Each structure stands twice: as structure tokens, then as C-alpha cells.
Amino acid sequence: MSTTPRGLAALAGITAAAVAIGVAEPVAVLTGPRSAPLIAVGGLVVDVVPEPLKQFAITLFGTYDKIALLVGTALLLAAFAALLGLLAVRRLWIGLAGIAAFAALGVAAALTRAGADAADALPSLVGAGLGGLVLWAFLAGPLEVDPWPWTPPTPPPGPSTPPPAPGPETPDLETAGSAPADPHAGSSGSVDADPAGPVPIDAGAVGGPASVTGPPAGWEPLESTDPESRRRFLRGVGALAGAAAVAGLGGHWLAGRRGVSAAREAVTLPAPSAAAPAVPAGADLSLAQLAPYVTPTSGFYRIDTALVVPQVDPETWRLRIHGRVRNPIELSFADLLARPMVERYVTLACVSNEVGGDLIGNARWLGVPLKELLDEADPEEGADQVVGRSVDGWTCGTPTAVLRDGRDALLAVGMNGEPLPVEHGFPARMVVPGLYGYVSACKWVTELELTSFADFDAYWVPRGWSAQGPVKTQSRIDTPRPRNRLTTGPVMVAGVAWAQHRGVSRVEVRVDGGPWREATLAPTVSVDTWVQWSWRWDATPGEHILQVRATDATGEPQTGREQPVEPDGATGWHTVKVTVR
Structure with missing residues (x-):
């Protein structure tokens, strides 16, 4: 020991x-x-x-x-x-x-x-x-350690007999034998005149080292070095x-x-055969605290299961499209870049985004339409799921029909005019408008396997999430915020709303549970992106509750029923409490 x-x-x-x-x-x-x-x-x-x-x-x-x-x-x-x-x-x-x-x-x-x-x-x-x-x-x-690392036990409560005073006389043996045992007596039975003094020492052989014979019974070691x-x-x-x-x-x-940053920097993206529509004037209201219409790459949210970002060399990267297909395909990165590319603005949202949360962003993506790749592979009947598999083994399951219905679902290689950042999926990832990322946004993708929902559950499904995750209509108040100092008079209330691949037709705001007031929608590129909105409020002194709701282009209003993010996305009206002085 x-x-x-x-x-x-x-x-x-x-x-x-x-x-x-x-x-x-x-x-x-x-x-x-x-x-x-x-x-x-x-x-x-x-x-x-x-x-x-x-x-x-x-x-x-x-x-x-x-x-x-x-x-x-x-x-x-x-x-x-x-x-x-x-x-x-x-x-x-x-x-x-x-x-x-x-x-x-x-x-x-x-x-x-x-x-x-x-x-x-x-x-x-x-x-x-x-x-x-x-x-x-x-x-x-x-x-x-300290030569005498021992301390006597705590005496029990009550009167105690003090030790005898030292003296030159030798005690009478009969008297000493009938006296109470001294608590400081060593194992040899001798009496130590000083209770705080050292324990007995055995000198050993002549000229040999002295050794500690051990503590008296009940004594405890000191942690003294x-x-x-x-x-x-x-x-x-x-x-x-x-x-x-x-x-x-x-x-x-x-x-x-040893990473792939240098390889990424060496990539030259091809010009798109179909460029993204220009962002219309007024799409970005440029208000303080309001999220910009196009999210900067550095500020784009990242939620995935990778604790270390996979480093995928584009020279060795391969994409396999296989499974229940009549024509399996394997592509290198050079093969992918040689194909006609399209560029589109698409807003992506995480299913873990709480009502009013910021796990959402809008970017300009460059890539090959997934519909063209799947049509070339020719899925078999009943292959209703495309399993995207990342290089680290993560999987997502996307409905085959969604990838072939004409929406701008891309196997993307570029983001906001540059090659994909490594942390966002370089060299290639999936981008699918209208679906939450957990069922569509496979980063560092290396396989697309055609199968069925009946035959395979992707990563999140056994963990309690829905097998299919269409994005729900949502809206958010970006300004004002609870910490803002507001004064009586005109206050600009603004935020963003989204219903990807359906579009937003209306946004309404109400104060303190009163009537809903229609906000003004800014222009937007397409139904696949979010839209900014604004509403002028004549604020009065006191504490107030602001709420917002959106209606999609099908006429379906955003529900006020509160639901957590699991299993298929949060619902409810974003509510902000503010104080006006």
C-alpha cells in the first residue's frame, strides 16, 4: 500500500x-x-x-x-x-x-x-x-514521508486520567501494575512520558538502521510528506x-x-448551366437584429453527429448509386464536376430548431440535380427511399418521389459561390428543399442506396424520430427582442417566415392577444427560401406580448398548438415579451 x-x-x-x-x-x-x-x-x-x-x-x-x-x-x-x-x-x-x-x-x-x-x-x-x-x-x-506520521485517536468524552509527571524515581512495580493502562503505551508496554512524542523505535543491530515498529493501536496516519x-x-x-x-x-x-483544406482550395467550380435567380430588390430589409436574406457561410448553422469533421480527399472520393436500381452508377469528383450544374437559393432547417430558434439558414447552392442521377440509375418498383450514407456511416432516408418531383434537390458541391466548406460536407452533400435536414441533408455523402422505408430505418428513426420530415410552416420575430430598450411610439417589428417548397403567402402579428394584424412581406427568390416580413407598431408604455404566425401558399395557417421538436419538428407561435418605457 x-x-x-x-x-x-x-x-x-x-x-x-x-x-x-x-x-x-x-x-x-x-x-x-x-x-x-x-x-x-x-x-x-x-x-x-x-x-x-x-x-x-x-x-x-x-x-x-x-x-x-x-x-x-x-x-x-x-x-x-x-x-x-x-x-x-x-x-x-x-x-x-x-x-x-x-x-x-x-x-x-x-x-x-x-x-x-x-x-x-x-x-x-x-x-x-x-x-x-x-x-x-x-x-x-x-x-x-514524515518520520512520525501518526496522530492519537480522539479520546472518548468524560474525565480522563492525566499522564504521570516525569520524575527521577523508578515507580513501584506492584503499584504500576495495578494502575490504569496508559493510552500512550506502545506495543512493548512501555510508557511514553510525552503523549505527542514518537512511537517506540527498535534500534536493531549495532550500526544498523533504526526502524519504526508501527503505531499504537487506534492511532491514525497523517497525510504528511x-x-x-x-x-x-x-x-x-x-x-x-x-x-x-x-x-x-x-x-x-x-x-x-493532413486535412483537405488545401485540396478544397484547389477546386475550381464550374459555371452553372442554370444560374440562380437574382435576389430581388428589397428582399433584404437590412434591419438591425434581422437575419440577412442570405446567410453568410461562416454563420450558417451546423448540427450533425460528427465530433471531428471528416476529411475527404476529393481525389479518392467516390459516389455509389446502388441498391434497388437497374443501372448502378459510380462517380468520381471529376466526373461530378463535369456534369451540367444548376445554382439555386435554398433555405435549410434543422428539425431540432425550437420555435423562434436559429437553426435555419438560406444559402446559394451549386450542384447536380439529384433527379437526373436517379433517372439515370433507374430505380426499381417499390424503391421508395433513397438512403444517403456519409463517409462516417451516418444515414438519412429521403423519399424517392420527393427527389424526382421536379424540385431543386441537389447533390451540391458549392455554397455561396465557393466549394463546400469542409464542415458543411466537402466534397459533396445533399440539399433538398422542403425537408428537414435529418431526412435529407447528408454531408460528406459517399453512397445513395435505393431501398424502401419498410426495409431500412435511417439513423434517427430508431431513436424516436419520424421516418419522413417535411418542413412545417414557421415564423420568427427577430426584432424587437426582450432585452431591447423600447420607447413609446413607432416600433418596427420584423422577422422571417418559411414554408419551403410551398411558400409563405401571409404573416400576421398581434399584441397582447388582440386581433391579428397583417405584416408586409418582402420580395423573395422562390418558394424554397424564407421571406422577411415587417410590421409597424405604435407602442404604448408597459409590458407587452408580441406573437407572430404565418400562412403558407396553400392557405394553411401556422398552428398555435405547442409541440416539442421530437418527433418531426416543433410547432407553436413565436412569442416575445417586451417592455416599453
Whole structure:
């Protein structure tokens, strides 16, 4: 059993974990970033965590949900490592077994990811091996401890007999034998004159080292270390933690160098054979706090299950269109770019978007019509689902009929005039107007498999989401917002509304539950994009409730019935409470 104090033992466990994670990063440069233990285990958490908890994370952290997951995983790992350090003080094998268990979890998580091979186990194994070595080095032998690390037990309440005063006379043996036992007597039965003094020492052989014979019964050890020994311990912790940080950051940097940013920058997009319609004058009202009509690429929302962005080399990328088709197709990236391309404005929305949320954006996309690709592959009868499969194994199921009904469903390669950003699906992704992303917006797509909804459930369906997800009519108030300082008089109320592939015919606003007042719609490119709206309000002093609703081009008004995002998108009227002075 080690005599290392508890605080230092916990620190030793955390340091061992940091070394394991840090060393695994440069190893993962060779095997792929998804094989790094933290990423692999985090990906496993994404797959198995209950849907309510996952949705709570998206609602709370939005597009930062992945960062929050990794930070949370790291904190849990640190707590687990500290506990292992404490347990290893008594039994070193417990700490080493705990590290082995975490290594097994990392290996299992890495090997169960799509496209994994045996090499993906290396980061977890190498990291755990070095982490275990660090824990052993810290705890296998005791620190140099204070020679007398013992404290007497707390005496029971009540009167106590004070120890006899020291004196030159030798006590009468008969009297001494009948006296109460001294609580400070050692195992030899001798009496220590000073209760705070040292325990008995066996001098051993002449010239041999003295040794502590042990504490009296009931005495407890003190966590006291020699100051110099403690300093050496902390210096070792600092050095190893620093080395782990350098290894981890260095591995992350090397992984970035091995990425595809340079390959993306080398891509020259072809001119579209059918350019996007020009954005009409007045489509963007350019009001403060109002979302712009075209969302900047840097501000476009990103929600997916990838903890590390897949790095897909366009030189080796292939798209397979297979399954229940009469003419399977395989395309390279060069083949794809050689096809006629169209450019369209399309608004995409995430099914996790709460009423009034911002997980929605409008962009200009360039790509090959999916209808042309599917017509060429010639689906068989009954193949009513197209399963888009990402390079990381994620799947979405899109109705075949929707992709062939004439809407501008694209296999996109460009976004806002540039090649797709890596985090948005480079080299190619699906863009389908009128469907939530979880059933259509496959990024880093590498397969389109024709099957049926009866035969295959895509990623989100077994997790409680609807197999088909048409976008619901929604509207949002962007300005004013609750934190704004409003004054009596004219106030411009404005926002956006959407009903992709149906279009928005009307937007109405009401104050404090009063009558609905029709807002003014700005021009828009097509029914596949959102539309800005505005309404002039003569504000009066006090607190007020603003609400908005939209009506689509079929005449169907947005429902006021409140429904959560699961299983097929939130409903309700966006409501904003404001104060007018």
C-alpha cells in the first residue's frame, strides 16, 4: 500500500489520464482522428445517449453542442481518473485495472465506428499503456514521508486520567501494575512520558538502521510528506502534464495539416448551366437584429453527429448509386464536376430548431440535380427511399418521389459561390428543399442506396424520430427582442417566415392577444427560401406580448398548438415579451 497522500494520489490519477489522452492524439494522426479515445468515446456517447438528453444539449448549447460534449467527457474522465488515483493508493492494481477498462472502452468505441480497422485500436492501447506507466511510477513506491506520521485517536468524552509527571524515581512495580493502562503505551508496554512524542523505535543491530515498529493501536496516519519530496512530485506532475499538452496539441495540429483544406482550395467550380435567380430588390430589409436574406457561410448553422469533421480527399472520393436500381452508377469528383450544374437559393432547417430558434439558414447552392442521377440509375418498383450514407456511416432516408418531383434537390458541391466548406460536407452533400435536414441533408455523402422505408430505418428513426420530415410552416420575430430598450411610439417589428417548397403567402402579428394584424412581406427568390416580413407598431408604455404566425401558399395557417421538436419538428407561435418605457 502506498503512503502517498490522497490529494497527490488524485493528482497522479489525473496526470496519468492526461498523458494517455495526450499521447493518443499523435498516434491518431496515423490511424485517423476518429480513433482518438476522447473522440471515439464521445461518438459512442452521441449514439447511445437518450434522445431527451441529446435534445436538451442542442437546445442549451446550440451549434456548440459538440464542444460541450467533449468538455463534459473530459471532465468526467478527470473525475474518474482522480478516483482511480485514490483507489490505487491502497491497491495499485485497481488503478491499473481502471486504466485498462478505459482503454477497452476506447478500443471498442473506435472499432465499432463505420469503416474502422484494427489499427484504430492503437491510440487507446498506446495511450493507456503510457498512462498506466505514469500511475505506477507515481504510486508504486511511497513518497518520503514524515518520520512520525501518526496522530492519537480522539479520546472518548468524560474525565480522563492525566499522564504521570516525569520524575527521577523508578515507580513501584506492584503499584504500576495495578494502575490504569496508559493510552500512550506502545506495543512493548512501555510508557511514553510525552503523549505527542514518537512511537517506540527498535534500534536493531549495532550500526544498523533504526526502524519504526508501527503505531499504537487506534492511532491514525497523517497525510504528511517531506516538503522536498512533495516538490519533486509536483514538478513531475507539471512536466508530464506539459508533455501531454504538447503531444495533444501537436497531434491536433498534425491532423489539421493532413486535412483537405488545401485540396478544397484547389477546386475550381464550374459555371452553372442554370444560374440562380437574382435576389430581388428589397428582399433584404437590412434591419438591425434581422437575419440577412442570405446567410453568410461562416454563420450558417451546423448540427450533425460528427465530433471531428471528416476529411475527404476529393481525389479518392467516390459516389455509389446502388441498391434497388437497374443501372448502378459510380462517380468520381471529376466526373461530378463535369456534369451540367444548376445554382439555386435554398433555405435549410434543422428539425431540432425550437420555435423562434436559429437553426435555419438560406444559402446559394451549386450542384447536380439529384433527379437526373436517379433517372439515370433507374430505380426499381417499390424503391421508395433513397438512403444517403456519409463517409462516417451516418444515414438519412429521403423519399424517392420527393427527389424526382421536379424540385431543386441537389447533390451540391458549392455554397455561396465557393466549394463546400469542409464542415458543411466537402466534397459533396445533399440539399433538398422542403425537408428537414435529418431526412435529407447528408454531408460528406459517399453512397445513395435505393431501398424502401419498410426495409431500412435511417439513423434517427430508431431513436424516436419520424421516418419522413417535411418542413412545417414557421415564423420568427427577430426584432424587437426582450432585452431591447423600447420607447413609446413607432416600433418596427420584423422577422422571417418559411414554408419551403410551398411558400409563405401571409404573416400576421398581434399584441397582447388582440386581433391579428397583417405584416408586409418582402420580395423573395422562390418558394424554397424564407421571406422577411415587417410590421409597424405604435407602442404604448408597459409590458407587452408580441406573437407572430404565418400562412403558407396553400392557405394553411401556422398552428398555435405547442409541440416539442421530437418527433418531426416543433410547432407553436413565436412569442416575445417586451417592455416599453
